[in-house]
Amino acid sequence: MSDDIARALERLTERVEELSRRIGDEPKPRHAADPAHMTPQDIYDVRFTTTRLLPGYHTPEVDAFLERVALALETIIRERDEARAQLAALQGR
Incomplete structure (x- = not known):
């Protein structure tokens, strides 16, 4: 059974690392958190600025996306920690 848990931990770690790499590959705006230390709260706290010259992002869509990303990150972190x-x-037994 400990092999199953070790494999699950390895898969979760790979998912977190892939997410960190994807975030790290993007240009970093002023408000970007360090991807290696990003938390769900960092995602919830992001605020986007709008411009008068161009129509900005559709706020409800951005908010919905941030909510999905934060929830996914919370799940990954919780599963990894568990x-x-x-x-x-098991190793302590």
């Missing part, structure tokens, strides 16, 4: 705790408990 897997690490299970692995530590």
Whole structure:
């Protein structure tokens, strides 16, 4: 069973690293958090500025997207932490 947990932890870690790489590949605006240390709260706290010359983003769409990203990141972090705790408990036996 510990092999299953170790594999699950490895998959979760790979998902988090891939997300960090994707975020890190994008140009960094003023408000970008360090992807290696990004938290769901960082995503919730992002605010976009609008311009008078161009129509800005559709705010409800941006908010909905940020909500989905933050929830996905929360899930990944929670699953990773749970897997690490299970692995530590099994290794401690």
